[in-house]
Amino acid sequence: MVNRTLVAHLFRRVLRPGRLVGLGALAAVPGVVFGLAVIGRDAADAARIYHEVVATLTPGTLSIAVLVIAAAVLREERDSGTLPYLYLQPIRRSVFAVSALVAGVGAALVFALWGWGAGWALSGVATGSWRTAVPSLLPHVAAAVGYGVLFVPLGYLVPRAVLVGLGYVFVWEGIVATLVEGMAQTSIWRIVMSIYADLTELPREAVEVLGPVLPGVWGAAAKLVGVAVAGWAVLWWALRRRDAL
Amino acid sequence: MTATVVADGVSKWFGLKVAVSEVSLRIGPGVTGLLGPNGAGKTTLLRVLAGLQVPSQGTVTILGRDPRRDPTVYAEVAMVPEDDAVYPDLSARRFVELAATLSQVSDPGAAAGRALDQVGLGDVADRKLGGYSKGMRQRAKVASALVADPRILILDEPLNGADPVQRSHLIGLFRHLGSTGRTVVVSSHVLAEVERMADRVVAMVDGRLAAVGTVASLREAMSDRPRLVKVGCDRPRLLAAALIGVDGVTGVRVFDGAVEVEATDAAAFARALPAVARERQVRIDLVEPEDESLESVFRYLVEARTW
Numbered sequence: 001m002v003n004r005t006l007v008a009h010l011f012r013r014v015l016r017p018g019r020l021v022g023l024g025a026l027a028a029v030p031g032v033v034f035g036l037a038v039i040g041r042d043a044a045d046a047a048r049i050y051h052e053v054v055a056t057l058t059p060g061t062l063s064i065a066v067l068v069i070a071a072a073v074l075r076e077e078r079d080s081g082t083l084p085y086l087y088l089q090p091i092r093r094s095v096f097a098v099s100a101l102v103a104g105v106g107a108a109l110v111f112a113l114w115g116w117g118a119g120w121a122l123s124g125v126a127t128g129s130w131r132t133a134v135p136s137l138l139p140h141v142a143a144a145v146g147y148g149v150l151f152v153p154l155g156y157l158v159p160r161a162v163l164v165g166l167g168y169v170f171v172w173e174g175i176v177a178t179l180v181e182g183m184a185q186t187s188i189w190r191i192v193m194s195i196y197a198d199l200t201e202l203p204r205e206a207v208e209v210l211g212p213v214l215p216g217v218w219g220a221a222a223k224l225v226g227v228a229v230a231g232w233a234v235l236w237w238a239l240r241r242r243d244a245l
Numbered sequence: 246m247t248a249t250v251v252a253d254g255v256s257k258w259f260g261l262k263v264a265v266s267e268v269s270l271r272i273g274p275g276v277t278g279l280l281g282p283n284g285a286g287k288t289t290l291l292r293v294l295a296g297l298q299v300p301s302q303g304t305v306t307i308l309g310r311d312p313r314r315d316p317t318v319y320a321e322v323a324m325v326p327e328d329d330a331v332y333p334d335l336s337a338r339r340f341v342e343l344a345a346t347l348s349q350v351s352d353p354g355a356a357a358g359r360a361l362d363q364v365g366l367g368d369v370a371d372r373k374l375g376g377y378s379k380g381m382r383q384r385a386k387v388a389s390a391l392v393a394d395p396r397i398l399i400l401d402e403p404l405n406g407a408d409p410v411q412r413s414h415l416i417g418l419f420r421h422l423g424s425t426g427r428t429v430v431v432s433s434h435v436l437a438e439v440e441r442m443a444d445r446v447v448a449m450v451d452g453r454l455a456a457v458g459t460v461a462s463l464r465e466a467m468s469d470r471p472r473l474v475k476v477g478c479d480r481p482r483l484l485a486a487a488l489i490g491v492d493g494v495t496g497v498r499v500f501d502g503a504v505e506v507e508a509t510d511a512a513a514f515a516r517a518l519p520a521v522a523r524e525r526q527v528r529i530d531l532v533e534p535e536d537e538s539l540e541s542v543f544r545y546l547v548e549a550r551t552w
Contacts, residue, residue, distance in 0.1 A: 005346045013332070081330030084297055085389065089347040090320040240313060243298040 003091050003099045010103035014072050015110065023065040027111040030057045031118030038126040046126040048203050050119065054136045054196065055206030058115070059173070059189040062140065065111040066147040067165040070104040071155030078156070078245065087244045097235040100156070101228070105148035112144035135199035138217070139192045146188040146224050149231035157238055177211070184211040188227070195220045248273050249397055249428040250294055255303035257289050264289040266452040267303070272430055276423035278443030278460075279432040286452035287432040288327050291401045294430070295324045307397060320348060323390035327401035327432075329382060333375030337366055337385040340374055341392050348393035360388040365414055379406030387415065397428045404438060416442050436463075471495065472511040476518065477503045477531030484527045491517045505535065 034053045038046040077083040091099075120133035150168075155161040177187040184190050190213040197207055197215035207215075248271035257265040265286045281287050292298040294305055296312030296319075305311065310318045332340055341360050345353035361370045364384040374382055383406050390398060400419070404412050419442050423429045433439045439446060440460045448456040448463060456463060478484050485497045485504045493510030508514035515532075522529050 003347070005343070009343060081326065081328035082332060084295075084324060084326045085344060086347065087297065088295060088319050088322070088324050089344070090317045090349065091347065092316060096316075241299065245292065245297055 001095060001098055002102055003095055006086060006091065006096065006099040007103045007106070009086070010073050010077075010100060011106050014069055014076065014103065014107050019069065019072075020110075023068060023111050024114055026061050027065045027115035028118040029061045030054065030115060031122050033057055034119055035122040035126070038122075041126070043127045043129065046123065047129070047132045050123045050127070050132055050136075051196075051200065051202050051206055054119070054139070055193060055202065055209055058140075058143075059192075060169070062112060062115055062143050063147050063169045063173075063189065064166070065115070066108040066144055067151050067169065068162060069107045069111065070148045070151035071161040071165055073104040073107070073152050073155060074100055075155035075159075075161055079159075081245075083244055087239075093239040094232075094236050096239055097232050100235060101149050101152050101232055104152035105145050108144035108148040109141065112140040116140040136196060138199065139196040142195055142220065142224060143188070143192045146192060146227055149224075149228040150188065153231050153235040153238065156235060157242070181212050184213050185223075187213075191220045191223045191227075249308055250430065251306045252290075252294060253304050253306075255290070255293055255300045255305060257286075257293050257298060258301050264452050265293065265300075268449075268452075268454050269303075270447055270454065270457060272428060272447075274423070274426050274428050275445065276419055276429045276431060276443045278439030278446045279430060279449065280434070280436060280439045280446050280463075281432075281449035281455070282434055285434075285449040287434075287449055288401055289452075290449065291324070291399050291430065291432055292326075295322070295399050297324070297326075320393065321396040322399070323393065323395040323397070324399040325383075325386045325390045325401060325403050327405070329379060329406070331374040331377075331382050331385060334373060336371050336373055337361060337377070337381075337388070338370040340385055341370075341389045344389040345392045350393050353392075356392050356394075357388075360392040361385075363391055363418065364388045365411075380408055380411045383407055384411065384415070387418075391422075395427070398422060398430070400429065400431045402432055402434075404433065412438070471507055471509045472514075473535035474506045474508060474511070474514065475503055475531065475533045475535050476506060476529060477533075478522070479528045479530075480525070483525050484522065484529075487521045487525050487527075488518075491521060493517075503531070 030053050034050055037049050037053070041049065074083070077086060116133070116137055119136065123133040124130040151161065151165055154165060158164050173187045173189055177183040177190065190210055193210055194213050194215050195217050196202065197210060198217050250272040252268055252270050255265060255268045256263065268290060279287050279291065289298065293300050296305070299313060307318050307322055312318050312322065335343070338357055338361065341357040342353045345356045350356045358367065361367050364387050366381065366384050366388060374385055377385065383403060387403055404415060407415060419429050419431060431439070431442055443460065446456070446458060446460050446463050447454065476484065481499050481502060481504045485499045488494050488497050488504065488506055491514065493508050493513040494506055495509055496507035498505040506514065518532070
């Protein structure tokens with residue numbers, strides 16, 4: 001199902017040092033903001049602020065970090081003219097598509113775990129409890145998977161994928177899915193937050209972000225599997241039917 | 246000839262621009278040169294043949310299989326793209342090993358070593374590709390294509406950037422591969438280069454096939470083409486008047502210090518010119534063909550359809 005050489009190659013290539021530093025800093029922003037916000041607050045306040053930061057600030061930073069990294073997995077190969085070295089190999093397109101998605105999600109996980117780790121460490125120090133941030137681990141992982149499987153095919157298909165992806169994050173998720181109730185189900189972040197809401201007691205402001213999306217780990221997992229299958233199918237189709245240059 | 250690469254009515258267009266128009270050809274073992282001026286559609290045709298681009302119309306088969314639908318055919322097909330694109334932070338050895346591993350070669354390290362030796366990069370294989378000259382990068386790309394020992398090699402301008410010694414080495418390598426039963430398709434816009442490599446030539450201009458045949462038949466067709474020749478001399482009017490009567494000369498124009506001659510038989514004109522000049526006591530200081538570009542040659546072939 002996966003070509004390990006291809007995954008390793010794409011993973012290494014996309015995680016170059018400059019990108020690691022830049023996107024690592026971006027992914028750590030919620031943790032830093034939380035650290036600054038809890039100075040002088042008590043443990044209960046700190047826990048509430050942590051949940052608020054994860055619910056409101058993390059979508060704007062983690063989604064962008066994942067967008068940049070996942071969209072680059074195949075786009076960079078196309079733009080630099082090196083895709084033929086991978087494409088003209090005896091690898092079934094279905095396997096090629098899975099491998100690219102795995103590389104993209106794997107690279108996204110680096111930033112998701114780093115961002116979560118920064119928040120976890122600071123929340124532990126601020127609240128004195130190392131368990132406050134634990135429920136947010138799964139949502140961070142889910143965000144890496146959900147956005148990753150969406151943005152890898154986008155990067156392959158669209159030359160200005162980051163711009164289009166920003167449109168999805170800010171216009172679609174931020175505005176359309178907020179104003180039009182039915183569209184909330186198309187928001188990756190709301191799916192991710194529904195996991196968080198199921199695992200912990202969130203403040204009212206954070207729950208309001210969900211809109212009509214019901215909290216539930218398994219429901220969200222099923223939706224993410226659907227998104228992953230759709231992302232794989234689109235990429236498989238594109239690899240078979242579209243020019244590879 | 247057993248055709249290993251077959252294009253049937255292949256066209257490729259990008260919006261309103263037609264890059265390749267209704268090309269049908271069958272290519273078999275040996276070296277086939279794809280010749281044409283820049284912008285003729287050679288690169289697009291090779292990309293379509295290799296399966297990198299989808300034909301807008303028509304079909305392509307390699308070893309009887311459609312590469313777009315059956316990528317397992319790439320175990321026996323390799324391509325050297327025209328773009329000067331490599332992974333600059335990889336060494337040549339890692340680059341070729343990557344191709345070997347992806348091609349499921351049994352011992353990628355050993356195969357990479359052999360391929361790098363074949364192109365003369367064995368001694369510098371551990372240097373990063375980013376520090377290579379263009380000619381060395383070209384050879385690394387060729388090594389990456391050779392590493393899985395493919396039956397079919399598609400090479401898009403593989404001699405670009407190579408110095409004369411490297412060119413000679415690569416030409417010898419391609420000829421050797423052709424002589425061992427592999428199908429080698431090499432594109433170039435330099436006729437002399439293709440002549441040294443290929444037994445058979447496919448000539449393209451403006452996205453269409455201009456000619457298919459041997460290099461000798463292409464030369465023959467070109468020899469019938471009217472040529473424009475500029476002759477610099479001290480008495481152009483006198484020379485022009487004398488040349489009008491020469492066999493094969495169909496037109497003469499007089500300029501300041503030169504005569505432009507249109508000749509249907511360039512060889513006969515070349516033989517007659519010294520005698521005419523001597524007879525009329527005209528001193529010649531320049532004889533220069535005016536329209537020797539490959540594009541003008543191919544346009545003539547397309548219009549004349551003499552093949």
